[in-house]
Amino acid sequence: MRYVLPVLALLAAPAKAEEVDLELLLLVDVSRSMSASELELQRQGYVEALRSDAVAAALGRALTGRMALAYVEWAGETRRRVIQDWRLIESRDDLLAVADLLETDRTTRQSRTSITAALRFGAGYFDDNGFEGMRRVIDISGDGPNNQGGLVTAARDAVVAQGITVNGLPLMTEDGSFMRIDDLDRYYELCVIGGPGAFVMPVTGWEDFAEAVTRKLVLEIAGAPVERVIPVQAAAAYDCEIGEKMWRRMRMDSDF
Numbered sequence: 001m002r003y004v005l006p007v008l009a010l011l012a013a014p015a016k017a018e019e020v021d022l023e024l025l026l027l028v029d030v031s032r033s034m035s036a037s038e039l040e041l042q043r044q045g046y047v048e049a050l051r052s053d054a055v056a057a058a059l060g061r062a063l064t065g066r067m068a069l070a071y072v073e074w075a076g077e078t079r080r081r082v083i084q085d086w087r088l089i090e091s092r093d094d095l096l097a098v099a100d101l102l103e104t105d106r107t108t109r110q111s112r113t114s115i116t117a118a119l120r121f122g123a124g125y126f127d128d129n130g131f132e133g134m135r136r137v138i139d140i141s142g143d144g145p146n147n148q149g150g151l152v153t154a155a156r157d158a159v160v161a162q163g164i165t166v167n168g169l170p171l172m173t174e175d176g177s178f179m180r181i182d183d184l185d186r187y188y189e190l191c192v193i194g195g196p197g198a199f200v201m202p203v204t205g206w207e208d209f210a211e212a213v214t215r216k217l218v219l220e221i222a223g224a225p226v227e228r229v230i231p232v233q234a235a236a237a238y239d240c241e242i243g244e245k246m247w248r249r250m251r252m253d254s255d256f
Helices: 004-012 036-050 053-061 092-104 115-125 152-161 184-192 206-222 242-254
Strands: 018-029 067-074 080-089 131-142 165-170
Touching: 018 036, 018 080, 018 115, 018 206, 036 092, 036 206, 053 092, 053 206, 067 092, 067 115, 067 131, 080 092, 080 115, 115 131, 115 152, 131 184, 131 206, 152 165, 152 184, 165 184, 165 206
Parallel strands: 018 067, 018 131, 131 165
Antiparallel strands: 067 080
8 A cells, every 4th residue: 555655646646737938818809899800800919929930930939939828808897708729839830720719719808807807817827727828918909998807006016025026018999989088009108017127018000900910029029129129118007997987978878
């Protein structure tokens, strides 16, 4: 019997986590403020970026040339859908496989916008994912401010406290949605992003989306000094509850 316990203990031991340069979680907004055509343009933009020479080259410039990647769509407080679970990326073929999966899957729009819940989910999604990265990054896109789930700044601060960097991809296209704000880039800068090297990559037109995603992925994968590339505005007072206030005002107006 004295030989049984060590064997059982060995069988029960967790698998060793794969060491990678980066654990990158793509959190992609699919809220109803975006049209079906915009969602298709967004998905295709990620497909083009993952198939690009630039992203493949960035992977080759990383220290080990290995990263872990996941792709999750989000909207309201309880609305999330995992499209690509955590996957080891160590070659162009791996990037192409993820692109193929994204291209064959179809996006479904969902209601509300909870950046707060998306960030909280994202932080927990790194736990026990089978990878050990030198850097952990959440790359979150969105076309409007948080309007559900509690203070986005509190969620952001909790994520950053876990050693995770949050980068932002604000979608500042003009489509007339009542939840859009003109300075969404500043909202993301002052209320959403955080951590070492955090940056915002605004998109002002859908024709520029694939290029913006490509550039963003290159900076994240290669660990480029983004502070030299993207100007950082001085911190200023900003109402990070603007989305919640807009939603409450809209609800009050609809009662009349």
